[in-house]
Amino acid sequence: MSDITEKTTEQLENLKISEEQPENKETTTTPSGSETPNGESAPTSLYVGELDPSVSEALLYDIFSPIGSVTSIRVCRDAVTKNSLGYAYVNFSEHEAGKTAIEKLNYTPIKGKLCRIMWSQRDPSLRKKGNGNIFIKNLNADIDNKALYDTFSVFGNILSSKIATDENGNSKGFGFVHFEEESAAKEAIDALNGMLLNGQEIYVAPHLSRKERDSQLEETKAHFTNVYVKNITPETTEEEFKEYFSKIGTITSVALEKTEDGKLKGFGFVNYENHDDAVKAVEELNGKEFNGQELFVGRAQKKYERLQNLKKQYEAARLEKMAKYQGVNLFVKNLDDSIDDEKLKEEFAPFGTITSVKVMRTENGKSKGFGFVCFSSPEEATKAITEKNQQLVAGKPLYVAIAQRKDVRRSQLAQQIQARNQMRFQQASAAAAAAAAGIPGQFMPPMFYGVMPPRGVPFNGPNPQQMNGVPPQQFRNGPMGYGMPPQGAPQGGFPRNAAANANANQFYQQKQRQALGEQLYKKISAKNPDEEAAGKITGMILDLTPQEVVSLLENEDLFEQHFREASAAYESFKKEQQEQQGTAPVEPQQEEQEQPVEAESESSEQ
Numbered sequence: 001m002s003d004i005t006e007k008t009t010e011q012l013e014n015l016k017i018s019e020e021q022p023e024n025k026e027t028t029t030t031p032s033g034s035e036t037p038n039g040e041s042a043p044t045s046l047y048v049g050e051l052d053p054s055v056s057e058a059l060l061y062d063i064f065s066p067i068g069s070v071t072s073i074r075v076c077r078d079a080v081t082k083n084s085l086g087y088a089y090v091n092f093s094e095h096e097a098g099k100t101a102i103e104k105l106n107y108t109p110i111k112g113k114l115c116r117i118m119w120s121q122r123d124p125s126l127r128k129k130g131n132g133n134i135f136i137k138n139l140n141a142d143i144d145n146k147a148l149y150d151t152f153s154v155f156g157n158i159l160s161s162k163i164a165t166d167e168n169g170n171s172k173g174f175g176f177v178h179f180e181e182e183s184a185a186k187e188a189i190d191a192l193n194g195m196l197l198n199g200q201e202i203y204v205a206p207h208l209s210r211k212e213r214d215s216q217l218e219e220t221k222a223h224f225t226n227v228y229v230k231n232i233t234p235e236t237t238e239e240e241f242k243e244y245f246s247k248i249g250t251i252t253s254v255a256l257e258k259t260e261d262g263k264l265k266g267f268g269f270v271n272y273e274n275h276d277d278a279v280k281a282v283e284e285l286n287g288k289e290f291n292g293q294e295l296f297v298g299r300a301q302k303k304y305e306r307l308q309n310l311k312k313q314y315e316a317a318r319l320e321k322m323a324k325y326q327g328v329n330l331f332v333k334n335l336d337d338s339i340d341d342e343k344l345k346e347e348f349a350p351f352g353t354i355t356s357v358k359v360m361r362t363e364n365g366k367s368k369g370f371g372f373v374c375f376s377s378p379e380e381a382t383k384a385i386t387e388k389n390q391q392l393v394a395g396k397p398l399y400v401a402i403a404q405r406k407d408v409r410r411s412q413l414a415q416q417i418q419a420r421n422q423m424r425f426q427q428a429s430a431a432a433a434a435a436a437a438g439i440p441g442q443f444m445p446p447m448f449y450g451v452m453p454p455r456g457v458p459f460n461g462p463n464p465q466q467m468n469g470v471p472p473q474q475f476r477n478g479p480m481g482y483g484m485p486p487q488g489a490p491q492g493g494f495p496r497n498a499a500a501n502a503n504a505n506q507f508y509q510q511k512q513r514q515a516l517g518e519q520l521y522k523k524i525s526a527k528n529p530d531e532e533a534a535g536k537i538t539g540m541i542l543d544l545t546p547q548e549v550v551s552l553l554e555n556e557d558l559f560e561q562h563f564r565e566a567s568a569a570y571e572s573f574k575k576e577q578q579e580q581q582g583t584a585p586v587e588p589q590q591e592e593q594e595q596p597v598e599a600e601s602e603s604s605e606q
Contacts, residue, residue, distance in 0.1 A: 042095035044071075045120040046102070049087040050145075051075070052111040057088070063110065064090050068097025078574060080421070081532055089120055107146040116145055118160040132159070132185045133207035137174035139163065140198035144171070151197065152177045156184025176207060217305055225252075225278045226300035230267035232256065233291045244290055245270045249277025269300055327378035328355075330385065331403040333370035333558065334551045335359060336394035340367075347393055348373045352380025362557065369551075369558040372403055390547075397547045406565075413540055413569030414576065420539060516549045517542055523553070527563060533570055540566040 048060065057073045064070055075088040092098045098119070106117040136148070143151075149161045156179050163175040179185040185206070193204040208216070232241070242254045249272050256268040272278040278299070286297040301309070332344065339347075345357045352375045359371035375381040381402070389400040404412075520541055525534040541562050542549065552558040 043119045043121075044092045044095050044098055046090045046092070046098050047087065047118050047120040048090055049116040049118075050113055051084065051086050051088060051115060052113045053084045053086065055084065055088070055111055059110070060088055060090060063105065064092075064101055067092070067101045067104065069093040080574060107149065114144075114146060116162070118158075121159075131182045132179035134177050134179070134185050134189060135174065135205055135207045136177065136192075137203045138200055139171065139173050139175060139202060140200045141171050141173070142198055143175075148175055148177065151192075152179075152188055155179070155188040155191070156181050178207075213304070217302075220302075221299070223275050224299045225272045225275055227270045227272065227278050227281050228267070228296075228298050228300040229270060230296045231293050232264060232266050232268060232295070233293050234264050234266070236264065236291055240291075241268065242270075245281060245285070248281045248284065249273065327402060328376065328381045329372060329374045329403040330381055331370065331399075331401055332373055332388075333399045333561075334396050334548060334555075335367060335369050335371060335398070336396050337367050337369075338394055339371075341371075344371055344373065348375075348384050348388065351384040351387065352376060366557070368561065369555050370561065390545075396551060397545075399545075399548055406568075409565060410569040410572050413566060414573035416540060416543065417536055417570060417573045512546055513542060516546060516553070519553055520549065523559065524563065528567065533567070536570050537563065537566045540569065 055075065057075050060073050060075070061070060064073075069092060070090060071093050072091045073088065076085045077083060078085060090098075090101070092101070102117050102119075105115065107114045109115075139148075143163065145161065145163050148163055149158060152158060152161065159178045159180055161175065161177040164172040166172060177185075177188070179188070189204050189206065192202065194201060196202075227245075229245075236256070238254060238256055241256060242251060245251060245254070251270060252273050253271045254268065257265040259265060270281065272281065282297050282299060285295060288295055288297075330348075335344070339359060341357055341359055344359055345354055348354060348357070354373060355376055356374045357372070360368040362368060373384070375384065385400050385402070388398055390397045392398075517538055521534060521538045524537050524541075525531070528534050528537065541552070544552075544562075552562055
């Protein structure tokens with residue numbers, strides 16, 4: 001694609017490149033002569049997705065303006081970093097221009113990535129409307145968005161189509177196609193369901209919302225006839241298997257699942273003619289012995305339902321574990337390398353009954369500098385926090401707090417980032433207002449937001465007036481200017497009045513924070529060259545006490561742990577900000593569906 005010419009530059013100056021999301025009037029208002037046969041306004045706004053982050057409004061204008069008159073372009077960006085979110089909106093003055101753009105530019109490369117273009121729909125009710133939306137599964141991994149579009153476009157006008165992919169961009173084997181007309185969707189289902197596509201038989205059906213799928217599931221539960229059986233011995237024949245289950249009632253089909261070489265997998269299915277017999281088989285034969293093996297007999301479940309059940313079981317177990325250890329499991333960090341499980345237990349044994357203790361180690365057995373101590377009661381844990389937090393053990397001040405899940409810690413760090421950004425915005429707004437009013441600028445010292453200790457635990461932060469037992473005035477000529485008196489203070493030491501001492505303390509803390517922050521930023525920027533991210537991560541870690549910051553600067557493993565947690569919290573914060581801006585329109589969402597379960601067709605073990 002050619003570079004933007006001087007003529008294009010002039011056109012761009014006159015073009016409205018929107019910083020805000022296009023209003024409904026931009027996407028629905030159409031000039032005279034651009035109405036559909038039923039009198040409705042034809043769309044003129046396009047959604048352009050799968051864009052490289054470096055694609056700009058100017059480049060998109062250079063690509064789309066030869067098609068027709070472009071009224072506005074907007075690349076959607078992150079509110080904090082201003083980085084592209086990978087999609088944009090292009091508005092034409094004429095519907096036909098947008099239609100031509102889709103025909104000529106859809107799935108063409110822009111900076112090495114195949115763009116995906118479709119009509120923009122701002123009305124949420126239209127986007128969620130299921131008419132004309134179909135679901136396709138069992139797709140070959142080689143089928144991409146363009147191949148899917150080309151395969152289904154012969155049946156009618158497509159509003160959107162997309163292959164579902166994982167975080168690495170690999171196909172999940174299913175996708176969606178949304179037709180403009182419901183009749184086109186029905187024709188595509190009738191023609192392609194069960195057909196071979198790249199050597200695989202595909203399943204094509206109407207798209208169902210989660211509510212509809214759940215409703216179907218409840219209906220299946222209430223009237224099931226298919227029974228799942230496992231713990232079947234390898235010697236079992238289909239004849240004796242069918243004979244054993246037919247004593248309950250009339251069977252329409254049985255299936256014993258086998259490997260490629262014909263050996264039994266140990267499970268199978270029995271499909272009864274009526275629901276009551278299926279229920280009776282589950283009640284009477286589950287747990288009964290057959291060919292020397294105790295059978296499991298239950299209602300056959302679809303993959304989606306099995307996954308949902310497993311998810312519920314996992315969540316229940318997690319909540320039970322959380323309740324069990326709530327308030328009794330302590331997180332202890334800044335441990336010296338000489339501290340092992342036994343020594344850690346000895347340190348905390350005076351406070352109560354310890355049920356478990358563990359110092360976390362690397363693969364080669366080196367201490368990671370943190371561990372966990374679990375007590376038998378919350379009262380014992382609280383007492384341990386009160387006594388041991390900031391206490392020197394093997395020459396290092398311990399940090400002791402209630403253990404939290406990783407997602408909770410990340411959420412708290414993300415909230416701290418948001419609060420800090422809001423405070424900075426307020427300060428900047430106040431400074432701008434003061435400047436506008438003609439008020440001379442004043443020095444405003446940087447503000448730091450520390451992490452509050454757990455409830456009931458006293459704050460044992462560093463005493464700036466007694467650093468390692470030496471008053472701050474004796475640090476006057478120390479390294480990095482620690483303890484230098486503020487401007488106007490006598491050179492023989494800090495003034496003795498309370499107000500001056502408070503100012504000196506504040507000054508000392510600021511200098512100390514500044515020095516530690518410079519060292520931290522240097523280490524962090526070496527790992528993450530993004531200035532915005534490095535600054536945010538540095539600010540989060542500086543929320544720790546100075547002693548803790550010094551410890552992690554000295555301990556590489558401890559630094560790595562804090563760096564990873566702060567980085568994850570920053571990424572979580574960025575993701576939340578992106579979600580608050582909204583996502584691309586006409587993106588049909590549906591998890592993988594399963595075919596109706598028949599004894600002959602179910603092939604995956606439960």
